[in-house]
Amino acid sequence: MLLTRIFGRAAQAVLLATTLGAAAQAQDFKLTSPAFAEGAKLSTDQVFKGFGCEGGNLSPALSWSGAPKGTKSFALTAYDPDAPTGSGWWHWNVVDLPADTTALKAGASGQPALPKGAVELRNDYGVTGFGGACPPPGEVHRYIFTIHALDVEKLDLPKDASNALAGFMIGAHQIGAAKITAVYNR
Known part of the structure; x- marks a missing residue:
């Protein structure tokens, strides 16, 4: 290893400690929901109302802990x-x-239920806020919720920011992430 030759074992120990510390911190950051467990099926409460689906279109309760x-x-x-789009489907984006x-x-x-200052973007259904699951009939899709x-x-996004732009800005400023994935089929 180049670092070992240049700086010796001390640099290697610092690198290892930093890596292990970041891994431990990442393990501490968790996202959970009382609405579904990891890998479980979403209820009809989290299914879109429209596009051939008949659900409650209700955003799930989510909680997180251990932020970096x-x-x-x-x-x-x-x-x-x-989603059969070539780019997936954004169901919700809150910054x-x-x-x-x-x-x-x-x-x-939807406001005022979100904390003051939070901003919801337009989802891929074309409306602002949460848009529930609605996969094509016969297909099982994954729904990845990430904090x-x-x-x-503030990300300082334009009012009409696309989910792609938001994703770019989120990625540029992310110091940690926690995920929970649900599935749905009809």
């Missing part, structure tokens, strides 16, 4: 990588969640 040190805000995303936020109640999508810890208080 230095977190200044959070972003929350819900994404279906299995600028204050750093002291640790949970969202069921049905939190992103960010190193900035």
Whole structure:
């Protein structure tokens, strides 16, 4: 290893300690929901109403803990990588969640239920806020809910920001993330 030749075993020990510390911190950051467990099927409460689906279109309750040190805000995303679009399907994107936020109640999508300052983007159904699951008949899709810890208080996105732009900015400022994945089929 080049570091060992240049700096010796001390550099190797520092690198190992840093890596192990980051891994331990990542394991501490967790996202959970009373609405579903990891890998479980979403209820009809979290299914879209429209596009041939008949659900409650209710955003699930979510809570998180163990955010990395230095977190200044959070972003929350819900994404279906299995949608037959070539780019997946964004079901929910909330940015600028204050750093002291640790949970969202069921049905939190929409103001004033979200914490002050939080901003919801337009989902891939074309409406602002949460859009529930609605895969094509006969297909099982994954719905990945991710809480992103960010190193900035605000992402400063334009009002009509796309989910791709938001994803880029989230990625540029992410210092940690926690995920929970549910499935749904009809």
